[in-house]
Amino acid sequence: MGDDYNDLLQGTLELLVLKALSLEPMHGWGIAQRIDQFSGDVFRVQQGSLYPALQRMLRRGWIRSEWRTTEHHRRARYYLLTAAGRRRLAAERSAWERVSAAINAVLAVRPASGES
Amino acid sequence: MPLLSDVRERIRAIVWRDRIERELEEELRFHLEHDAAARRRGGSGDPEREARLALGNIERIKEDVRDARGVRPLENLAADTRFALRTLRRNPGFTLTVVLVLGLAIGAATAVFVVADRVLLAPLPFRDPERLVRVDQHYGSGAWGTISAVDIQAVTAQARSLEAFGGVRFVEMSLTGAEAPERITVGHATAGFFRALDVPAARGRLIEPADEAPGAPAVVVLAHSQAERAFGTAERAIGGAVTLDGVSHTVVGVLPPDRSRLVGPQTAAWSALQLETPTRRGPFGYRAVGRLAPGVTLPQAQRELADLSARLFPVWRSSFPDSTARLVPVDLRTALVGHARGPVGLFAGAVALVLLAAVANVTTLLLARASARQHEFAVRVALGADRGRLARLIATECLVLAGLAAILATATAAVGLRAAPLVAPTLPRIAEARMSGGAVAVAVATSLICGLLAALAPLSVAVARGSDATAGLAGSGGRRTGAGPRATRARAVLVVAEFALAFPLLAGAGLLFTSFVRLERVDLGFDPNGVYALDVSLAGPRFEDDTVRLQFWRRLEARAAESAGIAAVGLAGSVPPDNFGDVNNFNLRDKPVPPGTAEPVAPWPAVTPGYFAALGIELLEGRPFTAGDSAGAPPVVIVSRAWAAKYYPGESAVGKQLISAGCTTCPLVSVVGVVGDVRYRGLAGEADAVYEPIAQAPVDRLYLVARSRLGPAATFGALRSALAAVDPNVAPVEVVLADRVRDALGDPRRWTSVIGAFACAGVLLAALGIFGLMSYVVRQRQRELGIRLALGASPGSLARLVMRSGLRYAALGIVIGVGLAVLQSRWLASLLFGVEAIDPLALGLVAAGMLAVAALACGIPGLAAARVHPVEALSMS
Numbered sequence: 004m005g006d007d008y009n010d011l012l013q014g015t016l017e018l019l020v021l022k023a024l025s026l027e028p029m030h031g032w033g034i035a036q037r038i039d040q041f042s043g044d045v046f047r048v049q050q051g052s053l054y055p056a057l058q059r060m061l062r063r064g065w066i067r068s069e070w071r072t073t074e075h076h077r078r079a080r081y082y083l084l085t086a087a088g089r090r091r092l093a094a095e096r097s098a099w100e101r102v103s104a105a106i107n108a109v110l111a112v113r114p115a116s117g118e119s
Numbered sequence: 120m121p122l123l124s125d126v127r128e129r130i131r132a133i134v135w136r137d138r139i140e141r142e143l144e145e146e147l148r149f150h151l152e153h154d155a156a157a158r159r160r161g162g163s164g165d166p167e168r169e170a171r172l173a174l175g176n177i178e179r180i181k182e183d184v185r186d187a188r189g190v191r192p193l194e195n196l197a198a199d200t201r202f203a204l205r206t207l208r209r210n211p212g213f214t215l216t217v218v219l220v221l222g223l224a225i226g227a228a229t230a231v232f233v234v235a236d237r238v239l240l241a242p243l244p245f246r247d248p249e250r251l252v253r254v255d256q257h258y259g260s261g262a263w264g265t266i267s268a269v270d271i272q273a274v275t276a277q278a279r280s281l282e283a284f285g286g287v288r289f290v291e292m293s294l295t296g297a298e299a300p301e302r303i304t305v306g307h308a309t310a311g312f313f314r315a316l317d318v319p320a321a322r323g324r325l326i327e328p329a330d331e332a333p334g335a336p337a338v339v340v341l342a343h344s345q346a347e348r349a350f351g352t353a354e355r356a357i358g359g360a361v362t363l364d365g366v367s368h369t370v371v372g373v374l375p376p377d378r379s380r381l382v383g384p385q386t387a388a389w390s391a392l393q394l395e396t397p398t399r400r401g402p403f404g405y406r407a408v409g410r411l412a413p414g415v416t417l418p419q420a421q422r423e424l425a426d427l428s429a430r431l432f433p434v435w436r437s438s439f440p441d442s443t444a445r446l447v448p449v450d451l452r453t454a455l456v457g458h459a460r461g462p463v464g465l466f467a468g469a470v471a472l473v474l475l476a477a478v479a480n481v482t483t484l485l486l487a488r489a490s491a492r493q494h495e496f497a498v499r500v501a502l503g504a505d506r507g508r509l510a511r512l513i514a515t516e517c518l519v520l521a522g523l524a525a526i527l528a529t530a531t532a533a534v535g536l537r538a539a540p541l542v543a544p545t546l547p548r549i550a551e552a553r554m555s556g557g558a559v560a561v562a563v564a565t566s567l568i569c570g571l572l573a574a575l576a577p578l579s580v581a582v583a584r585g586s587d588a589t590a591g592l593a594g595s596g597g598r599r600t601g602a603g604p605r606a607t608r609a610r611a612v613l614v615v616a617e618f619a620l621a622f623p624l625l626a627g628a629g630l631l632f633t634s635f636v637r638l639e640r641v642d643l644g645f646d647p648n649g650v651y652a653l654d655v656s657l658a659g660p661r662f663e664d665d666t667v668r669l670q671f672w673r674r675l676e677a678r679a680a681e682s683a684g685i686a687a688v689g690l691a692g693s694v695p696p697d698n699f700g701d702v703n704n705f706n707l708r709d710k711p712v713p714p715g716t717a718e719p720v721a722p723w724p725a726v727t728p729g730y731f732a733a734l735g736i737e738l739l740e741g742r743p744f745t746a747g748d749s750a751g752a753p754p755v756v757i758v759s760r761a762w763a764a765k766y767y768p769g770e771s772a773v774g775k776q777l778i779s780a781g782c783t784t785c786p787l788v789s790v791v792g793v794v795g796d797v798r799y800r801g802l803a804g805e806a807d808a809v810y811e812p813i814a815q816a817p818v819d820r821l822y823l824v825a826r827s828r829l830g831p832a833a834t835f836g837a838l839r840s841a842l843a844a845v846d847p848n849v850a851p852v853e854v855v856l857a858d859r860v861r862d863a864l865g866d867p868r869r870w871t872s873v874i875g876a877f878a879c880a881g882v883l884l885a886a887l888g889i890f891g892l893m894s895y896v897v898r899q900r901q902r903e904l905g906i907r908l909a910l911g912a913s914p915g916s917l918a919r920l921v922m923r924s925g926l927r928y929a930a931l932g933i934v935i936g937v938g939l940a941v942l943q944s945r946w947l948a949s950l951l952f953g954v955e956a957i958d959p960l961a962l963g964l965v966a967a968g969m970l971a972v973a974a975l976a977c978g979i980p981g982l983a984a985a986r987v988h989p990v991e992a993l994s995m996s
Binding site for chain 1: 123124125128129142143145146147149150152153154157173174175176179180183184186187188189
């Protein structure tokens with residue numbers, strides 16, 4: 004169901020996860036919370052798709068996980084950004100900046116006066 | 120390193136599967152609790168429910184995470200494999216049968232194919248081995264043989280198509296000096312021999328052209344093991360001296376350790392072949408190898424040597440009148456291993472038939488199993504399994520079986536290859552056929568292929584029927600229809616195939632066995648028990664003079680005759696039953712062969728009268744050799760009865776005259792006597808022989824033959840001490856004639872046993888196959904049989920009904936098998952003695968035997984049919 008939609012979302016979701024984890028190591032719920040926080044209403048993370056995404060990113064070596072104790076003395080699985088993940092985030096960001104700059108430039112073009 | 124982390128995560132996912140599942144469970148639970156707690160703090164009315172809604176379907180998430188681990192296919196395979204192993208463990212009889220049948224057959228096939236590859240196909244261990252040739256002399260009659268010194272010199276000097284060419288002659292020499300004199304095999308070779316083979320020396324140098332000049336210092340190149348034995352190390356051997364036949368040779372080189380044999384027998388030492396200027400074309404006995412010059416093809420070389428022969432041979436017409444003979448270069452590997460094609464082909468053919476029969480058998484077993492599991496498959500389909508999943512289940516099961524079979528096959532092949540040199544010690548290079556990675560790969564690959572082949576039929580049945588869930592369920596719930604006609608027909612075809620495959624196996628084994636019995640019953644012409652011989656060779660400068668040698672032989676015989684316990688003793692140039700080399704050509708004075716054609720040859724041993732006494736060969740006609748048949752007297756021979764019957768049928772051979780060895784200037788040789796037959800051309804060979812007195816043929820090598828009531832140890836002790844008393848520096852070789860006779864039967868006996876074992880396996884498989892099929896048919900038709908009984912059929916008629924339909928399959932298979940047997944006869948013919956390759960009586964007997972086996976195998980289900988109880992059978996519906 005909705006594979007195309009998921010695929011479209013996946014890259015973005017991963018970028019958001021990388022960004023969230025670049026601030027500090029956190030568990031799955033924390034990541035979801037943080038993404039909601041800094042994207043407001045624009046990106047609503049489907050919590051169900053977060054865990055498969057984390058699993059994929061583990062396999063790619065961008066993040067690693069370890070079990071830690073929370074401030075409420077509960078055991079939880081924390082995710083940490085690896086060096087590869089940090090490089091990935093930087094690459095994604097510069098790619099994003101290039102693309103958005105280009106799109107901005109395109110959108111900024113006005114119709115030439117002599118043409119219409 | 121994304122690849123590394125990827126692999127690591129996947130391996131973790133497999134290895135720590137259960138722990139990772141628990142962790143996932145815990146992680147999601149934590150998420151829910153944490154989320155609920157946050158929502159409670161936010162004032163939610165039902166925080167748990169909201170948290171669950173926000174997260175979504177937990178099982179779905181788990182599945183997605185599992186997919187994201189990337190080990191799904193592997194996990195499925197593992198699950199299927201575990202399931203297959205569990206199912207197979209529950210059916211130990213079935214599993215064991217399949218694994219045994221497949222494993223043993225594939226193991227045997229692997230061993231035979233490794234042998235075939237090593238013996239027939241593996242390239243010779245020389246540089247560019249396909250450029251190497253052996254030069255033989257071919258005769259117009261199709262026979263071929265060794266070449267002479269003349270030919271070696273002519274080809275060396277003239278042939279352009281060979282970039283290197285050399286001759287070799289293997290002789291046994293006495294090695295003296297160290298302790299007791301020892302007999303070793305020495306290759307007398309020209310420099311070109313080593314150059315053609317392109318074998319480097321490990322130490323020092325090889326034979327060089329300067330060494331070949333008559334009178335050049337005697338040098339020797341040692342085999343590595345010989346150098347180590349005599350001098351400790353290869354380095355120390357260089358410059359040392361070894362005494363061969365009383366002549367001191369300087370060691371100039373040592374061959375590498377893996378070169379204990381080059382193109383002939385195991386050779387301890389190599390010395391220079393020094394060829395004198397020839398006076399006639401002969402004697403023969405030289406082998407020659409050459410290397411084709413760059414760009415020259417074998418046919419070109421053959422044309423050049425044919426032209427050379429046409430120029431050369433007429434020059435020597437006086438000593439070699441056969442104008443049909445030609446020097447012919449033949450591919451060296453073919454020359455060395457060509458004779459092994461027959462037996463190896465026989466083994467390969469037999470093992471291939473067994474393997475096919477085994478696959479057919481396993482297929483019937485799997486088919487039967489698939490039929491029996493019809494109900495299970497129907498349930499699975501009803502519960503939602505798709506056909507692919509079902510097919511994968513069956514395929515996995517077959518692959519697991521194939522894997523188990525592969526393990527057994529590898530073990531069987533290893534045992535088989537270890538036994539191979541014992542089974543066929545006379546095959547060239549057999550010792551090189553060993554277990555290797557390649558052999559394991561063959562065993563495993565063959566197992567997998569056979570497993571998949573065997574899986575095809577049950578797959579098609581199960582998938583076709585499996586999709587029809589209602590029919591399957593109804594069938595098993597109501598009448599036992601089983602797999603239906605399709606599977607039964609497939610099994611019947613396979614049973615026919617099994618009989619068709621077993622027939623040529625059994626027929627071949629029968630022919631080989633008959634041939635072996637004929638060979639064993641061949642009249643040797645003497646009783647080999649209690650006959651012992653010392654092979655004595657006199658060579659070197661001390662024995663160059665004819666009279667010295669003759670004197671030595673006379674004293675040796677006299678000395679041995681004095682020994683206690685020796686009943687009779689004599690000297691002979693050959694001993695039965697196989698002494699192929701000692702032959703001579705001759706021409707009958709009154710019936711000469713047409714000019715320009717090959718003269719007849721016969722075994723030609725020089726003997727003393729004592730030899731006839733020692734073997735118990737009777738004088739049938741004429742007179743024995745006497746003291747009067749001396750060196751200066753007119754030459755005489757005694758012939759065997761077979762010789763006399765061959766050349767003078769219906770008349771007496773005594774008094775006839777012949778020209779010996781093509782020597783037209785020599786005095787004519789007279790036949791003075793005829794003696795009983797003894798074979799020198801092998802058990803299967805003719806018994807023709809011509810004996811000459813040693814006084815007129817003072818040869819340098821004779822057997823001291825004794826008949827004795829003492830055991831071998833005491834007899835050889837007495838003979839050895841007689842020899843030592845005459846000359847302590849001559850090394851003899853002990854020969855037990857009974858062993859020679861047994862060895863001559865060795866190959867046929869071993870080959871017959873192996874093929875016999877294959878044939879038994881083939882027949883057993885066929886019997887098992889038809890037994891399984893008919894038992895199944897009886898079970899399947901129980902209701903029909905019950906009705907027949909109820910309608911008045913007798914139990915006996917039902918048994919006959921079952922047997923008749925079973926025997927129909929067997930008979931059809933046998934008819935096809937007869938065709939295969941006729942096809943294989945071409946192969947078999949060269950390996951048989953005294954039987955025709957297509958013997959209608961033998962084929963009939965084999966067919967009858969197989970029908971009897973089939974009847975026996977069908978008899979048990981037949982009896983079961985007769986015991987069907989009508990009420991029970993009918994109440995099943």
